[in-house]
Amino acid sequence: MNGEEARVVIRSQAEAVRQRLQLLVRERGRQAEAQAAALRPWQRNTTTFTGRFRPEAIAALDEAESWLIGNRELPEYEFGGGLYYWLERRGITKSRLVPDTDSGGFKQYETFHLAENPRVNRANIVNEVRTSEFHIVTVRNVPAEVDFVLGMLDDMASWCRKGEVRGDLLTAPDSAPSRHGRLVPGVLARNFSADLGEAIAAGRRLDRELSANASSETLEAWLNATQELLRLLRPESIGSDFSGLSWVFPFHSFFPDHNALRRAYLALAIEYLGKVESHMPDYAEASGQGVPSVSMSITGGNFYGGQFAAQIANINSTIASVQHQGNPDMAQALQGLQQAVSSQPGLIDDQRQDLLDNVQYLAEAAQTPPDRRNRGIVRAALTALTVAAASGEHLQAALDAWGGVLNTLT
Structure with missing residues (x-):
């Protein structure tokens, strides 16, 4: 979901x-x-x-x-x-x-x-x-x-x-974490990013458990633990906006499907964490820890730079153009997607390159006026990324967080 x-x-x-x-x-x-x-x-x-x-x-x-x-x-x-x-x-x-x-x-x-x-x-x-x-x-x-x-x-x-x-009998928040955040002193960005990635992965595992009608106690424990993790970020609103996703528990008996609601709020929480993850380079830089160079683990060993670095540079250049055209949400969505493909473990070189090509297609489509946009290519690119996300936690998190924005290209 x-x-x-x-x-x-x-x-x-x-x-x-x-x-x-x-x-x-x-x-x-x-x-x-x-x-x-x-x-x-x-x-x-x-x-x-x-x-x-x-x-x-x-x-x-x-x-x-x-x-x-x-x-x-x-x-x-x-x-x-x-x-x-x-x-x-x-x-x-x-x-x-x-x-x-x-x-x-x-x-x-x-x-x-x-x-x-x-x-x-x-x-x-x-x-x-x-x-x-x-x-x-x-x-x-x-x-x-x-x-x-x-x-x-x-x-x-x-x-x-x-x-x-x-009245809002239930809220369906669509909040986004501030782009202008930072880590509290003494917290390393790479460690926080690893913990954040694990929280997202744990949330996805929990969603599979909830689909089998598991207890809601594990969900509330996950929400509380993740909220504690977000306390390591400033401003505090980044964490408090996330905590707003758990105020509805327990649900009133009038709501017909409590488990569906638990899964829905879990999906919103994971979406929010995906947006936080996409901001991590900015948070690290604002914390004085610099922006890490492109480095990924792929089949055959570690790869630094090369054709992926050039590809990513081209994508980022196009995303910057989208940002300058006055579409910050789309630029943010594309940046998060690019970072997810770049960091997704388990991809072979050709798979990663093909997925980055699809991100490039989407970035170019976002840069193009709607009446001149090739929607067939856009739909094909989104389909390819969605299929790959079925077995990739990072990519799935990015699509959950930004799928609504990306689909406006079609």
Whole structure:
């Protein structure tokens, strides 16, 4: 699974959950309408002819208030994890259906001097204070309370009937590490690059395990270990952007395929690491460790310079032209691809040369205006690189990281 495929998986599962939440919100609205229908007959009928509040009216009011308090949050809403969303209607948003209340709930009271209101039914008094100078009583204002609660129920029903579920139920990040990074003092670029390559290889092995429904504990351990590795880079945002890929664990039970999501976020993590790997020459140079000369292990011994050095120099020259034309993402993608082919172990001379030729074709295509581009050659070059990547970790990492950009050439 590459980065673009991973984002499709994440977005499709988020949409499935959004639709399920929308049904729950609509059902909450119907429940609010039912509560309002049960309370509404008492709106102008809360007292008997003697002025005493009807026990049935108070019971219906208390039941409606208790239901409101118990359903103030959106269905399945969880802030800081789980499902975080809101409703939107005509450009206005609501993240809570009922505002917070104190321990008294929605109850409303009136306090007055009994001497000035002698007709108050004593059965309605909930508190009284008597002295030689005054006699103060407190009465629950049931009619006003019924009106208020009905207003809250009608508002909730309206929002749940017309509001649309909004929010990033899952993020599908497409962040890129800063090009202007460096290693912390005391860290050798070659050692860091080796550790980074091993982290990418371990991630790929883990993806194969997850495809067989392995436990997610190994994935979280890999994410944590890789994040610690990235702490050796500055600025710290290089590591913190990576850590954002693991905040979604564990997944809410509403998401239909947790294992597919784990593989998707793993693919995004590997894509991100591939981009970090493509920046390593810049990071090493910024750290004062220089840019290593072209050196690779190939069949038949070590090779330095020669036809590969000339080929790479030609590719880099074309990539520089692409950069100057104002297409830095494409230049970065081509540079990462070139470095992956150059460093991929296990290739014989002819294979490496053919793959570098394909990188050169892509670089020349990127330099050419779209209407004059030979898309047949571009597709053939991408196919050849994709086939080679099936057995090459470095090349596969580069294609996962930059496949979306490279495919814009077709």
